Amino acid sequence: MWSVCGDGSMATTDDVTNGMTEPCEVCDTDTLHEITVQLITEGGSGENARYSREPYRVRECLRCGNRDSQRMNNA
């Protein structure tokens, strides 16, 4: 089966299912962004820190390649 998590960063197909038109601060205009959700491990300081994986909404501008991430859970 195909891996849903495949990155395929160099893909140039038109069927960008996660494509969203959003403002890009680098391009200074609305551009197509690829939206993905990644679990990013947040570690505290010290060995006893609890690690938690928080879902981040990562978006990448398909025009300039600028990326930013935003935590989805507002604690």
Ligand SMILES: [Zn+2]
């Ligand atoms: Zn951009």
